[in-house]
Amino acid sequence: MKAKVKVTLKNGVLDPQGKAIEGALGSLGFGGVNGVRQGKYFEIDLAETDRAKAEAAVKAMCDKLIANTVIENYAIEIA
Amino acid sequence: MKAKVKVTLKNGVLDPQGKAIEGALGSLGFGGVNGVRQGKYFEIDLAETDRAKAEAAVKAMCDKLIANTVIENYAIEIA
Numbered sequence: 706m707k708a709k710v711k712v713t714l715k716n717g718v719l720d721p722q723g724k725a726i727e728g729a730l731g732s733l734g735f736g737g738v739n740g741v742r743q744g745k746y747f748e749i750d751l752a753e754t755d756r757a758k759a760e761a762a763v764k765a766m767c768d769k770l771i772a773n774t775v776i777e778n779y780a781i782e783i784a
Numbered sequence: 785m786k787a788k789v790k791v792t793l794k795n796g797v798l799d800p801q802g803k804a805i806e807g808a809l810g811s812l813g814f815g816g817v818n819g820v821r822q823g824k825y826f827e828i829d830l831a832e833t834d835r836a837k838a839e840a841a842v843k844a845m846c847d848k849l850i851a852n853t854v855i856e857n858y859a860i861e862i863a
Contacts, residue, residue: 712825730849733849735841737830737831737832740829741826741829742826742827743824743825743826744826744827745822746822746824746825747802747805747820747823748792748823749817749819750817750818752817752818762816765814766809766814769812770805770809
């Protein structure tokens with residue numbers, strides 16, 4: 706199965722990279738941008754064929770390695 | 785409107801960061817991982833209220849700044 710994981714900064718956590726992109730978009734002439742937040746995206750190819758087990762495995766991977774749960778949220782999508 | 789953009793490496797483009805994560809997952813005892821690819825994720829908050837115009841604006845932003853279209857694909861979701 707394939708798992709798609711989005712890791713985003715929690716609300717209130719400063720995102721200087723997002724701010725830089727917001728500034729760069731402004732310099733390039735893109736108006737009307739109220740904010741940009743950057744996160745990470747992972748595609749994990751799993752041998753597991755059971756949906757529930759795959760989701761549980763990916764959740765454990767996120768908690769242990771992929772996301773820093775102190776400052777980041779993650780969302781898992783199994784496809 | 786809010787736009788969510790996923791930027792992923794094209795097939796065939798080497799992803800050493802994904803390979804490193806794959807290796808680290810193996811070291812942590814997670815078996816059955818066939819592959820990991822890392823991408824980027826952006827949430828862009830737009831003043832624009834027209835869906836089609838918002839999508840066109842984000843597409844232009846991706847082509848000009850957010851994605852390197854030589855080696856990366858992007859997918860836009862307007863919410």
